[in-house]
Amino acid sequence: xxxxxxxxxxxxxxxxxxxxxxxxxxxxxxxxxxxxxxxxxxxxxxxxxxxxxxxxxxxxxxxxxxxxxxxxxxxxxxxxxxxxxxxxxxxxxxxxxxxxxxxxxxxxxxxxxxxxxxxxxxxxxxxxxxxxxxxxxxxxxxxxxxxxxxxxxxxxxxxxxxxxxxxxxxxxxxxxxxxxxxxxxxxxxxxxxxxxxxxxxxxxxxxxxxxxxxxxxxxxxxxxxxxxxxxxxxxxxxxxxxxxxxxxxxxxxxxxxxxxxxxxxxxxxxxxxxxxxxxxxxxxxxxxxxxxxxxxxxxxxxxxxxxxxxxxxxxxxxxxxxxxxxxxxxxxxxxxxxxxxxxxxxxxxxxxxxxxxxxxxxxxxxxxxxxxxxxxxxxxxxxxxxxxxxxxxxxxxxxxxxxxxxxxxxxxxxxxxxxxxxxxxxxxxxxxxxxxxxxxxxxxxxxxxxxxxxxxxxxxxxxxxxxxxxxxxxxxxxxxxxxxxxxxxxxxxxxxxxxxxxxxxxxxxxxxxxxxx
Numbered sequence: 001x002x003x004x005x006x007x008x009x010x011x012x013x014x015x016x017x018x019x020x021x022x023x024x025x026x027x028x029x030x031x032x033x034x035x036x037x038x039x040x041x042x043x044x045x046x047x048x049x050x051x052x053x054x055x056x057x058x059x060x061x062x063x064x065x066x067x068x069x070x071x072x073x074x075x076x077x078x079x080x081x082x083x084x085x086x087x088x089x090x091x092x093x094x095x096x097x098x099x100x101x102x103x104x105x106x107x108x109x110x111x112x113x114x115x116x117x118x119x120x121x122x123x124x125x126x127x128x129x130x131x132x133x134x135x136x137x138x139x140x141x142x143x144x145x146x147x148x149x150x151x152x153x154x155x156x157x158x159x160x161x162x163x164x165x166x167x168x169x170x171x172x173x174x175x176x177x178x179x180x181x182x183x184x185x186x187x188x189x190x191x192x193x194x195x196x197x198x199x200x201x202x203x204x205x206x207x208x209x210x211x212x213x214x215x216x217x218x219x220x221x222x223x224x225x226x227x228x229x230x231x232x233x234x235x236x237x238x239x240x241x242x243x244x245x246x247x248x249x250x251x252x253x254x255x256x257x258x259x260x261x262x263x264x265x266x267x268x269x270x271x272x273x274x275x276x277x278x279x280x281x282x283x284x285x286x287x288x289x290x291x292x293x294x295x296x297x298x299x300x301x302x303x304x305x306x307x308x309x310x311x312x313x314x315x316x317x318x319x320x321x322x323x324x325x326x327x328x329x330x331x332x333x334x335x336x337x338x339x340x341x342x343x344x345x346x347x348x349x350x351x352x353x354x355x356x357x358x359x360x361x362x363x364x365x366x367x368x369x370x371x372x373x374x375x376x377x378x379x380x381x382x383x384x385x386x387x388x389x390x391x392x393x394x395x396x397x398x399x400x401x402x403x404x405x406x407x408x409x410x411x412x413x414x415x416x417x418x419x420x421x422x423x424x425x426x427x428x429x430x431x432x433x434x435x436x437x438x439x440x441x442x443x444x445x446x447x448x449x450x451x452x453x454x455x456x457x458x459x460x461x462x463x464x465x466x467x468x469x470x471x472x473x474x475x476x477x478x479x480x481x482x483x484x485x486x487x488x489x490x491x492x493x494x495x496x497x498x499x500x501x502x503x504x505x506x507x508x509x510x511x512x513x514x515x516x517x
Contacts, residue, residue, distance in 0.1 A: 017059065049254045060136075061176075061181075076197075093111060125183055139439065204217050235251075240257045245318055257492075285486055286481070305350045306350045452472040490503060
């Protein structure tokens with residue numbers, strides 16, 4: 001059974017006013033059909049959501065960040081979707097069948113659906129999307145590498161042939177690999193497609209001011225029915241405290257981050273609801289194993305052994321996370337307490353590893369991290385934990401998009417980036433630590449890890465998959481290409497005037513069913 005915690009503050013009084021700009025507005029008496037009333041209705045049907053960083057792209061084939069998904073999940077529909085309990089259900093796919101050997105998946109698509117540019121959604125569109133996601137330049141290539149061929153025998157029938165059984169297929173099709181983009185729009189826009197995205201989802205792209213906001217409007221022809229919200233604005237806040245201030249003053253109605261120091265305050269505020277549940281992702285530090293100093297395994301091991309995760313979680317996050325030592329959180333079906341939760345820091349091991357590395361007097365390196373207060377504080381805490389061993393960690397703060405790009409290009413020594421997590425364990429591991437993985441920032445290559453990851457994704461039984469993942473995590477501990485720090489909670493706050501909010505395991509906001517009163 002999955003474990004979860006909820007911290008909710010249900011209100012007895014309503015907010016005096018709600019605006020989507022920066023100022024406050026007084027609510028004045030008005031008749032139902034007066035200009036003031038109509039203006040208020042317009043404001044109240046436009047939701048403003050706070051985002052902790054500026055999305056790097058709105059193209060699912062290129063995306064690698066949660067903030068991208070927060071926007072894209074409302075522009076694009078997926079072939080399959082998740083329920084709040086984590087169940088996988090058909091979405092753009094109406095029904096499907098799988099051959100007994102697990103090598104052939106046949107999808108029957110829903111009929112009558114159109115992309116937001118008016119072009120038809122059909123089997124050819126699905127094939128176009130999957131082939132695009134399988135291309136060498138796609139961030140999705142690792143997720144779909146098991147596909148051998150795709151057939152479209154009828155207008156609404158897709159047949160996928162696999163080279164070997166692939167347990168996570170339906171799970172990855174609930175995510176970015178399952179997001180359907182308009183083939184016509186991609187061909188028309190070319191390299192500019194991410195600036196003018198087109199899907200089949202409940203909201204359509206309207207405008208963007210990079211670094212500030214993204215605006216979507218309701219899709220009037222949405223196949224499930226027009227959304228209750230007339231539009232959504234995603235407002236960028238790199239400082240979580242500023243984001244919460246904007247929630248409190250009514251400038252936004254939903255915040256995607258809540259600083260741990262603010263949690264007790266918001267929980268006691270009757271104007272807001274706080275959702276705080278254990279997540280399925282992790283946060284940590286990539287170590288670039290292809291260049292000094294971390295091409296030396298023992299220096300990686302030394303850094304790992306020096307960090308006190310429990311202290312870090314208690315100081316920086318006020319206990320609102322779980323210390324981590326592996327990619328599978330306590331919410332994962334393959335979680336193993338002995339392997340995924342960290343031991344205490346060990347000074348004797350640190351000294352031993354430094355000596356074996358040939359650097360008994362310590363060494364120095366640079367950590368690249370996002371330029372926000374939480375990331376900075378965590379980096380400084382890690383820095384202080386390494387100092388007693390004469391390991392000097394310099395901190396380089398970067399804009400989030402630059403941090404992502406450097407990670408992709410292996411242009412770093414250490415890089416502080418995490419993963420929001422997926423329901424299938426393969427998606428928390430394969431693309432990061434398999435040789436040639438689409439998001440293998442550490443440039444890690446290990447035949448033992450590759451073999452175990454391959455066997456795990458080709459095995460149907462989760463019990464047997466756990467055996468492979470247990471061995472894989474042990475191999476990670478021996479090699480240390482990534483320093484796991486903690487499993488974060490999915491923590492959000494929103495005004496009590498927002499209705500229909502549901503928390504999903506993957507941490508993504510589905511805004512279609514939400515409305516404002």
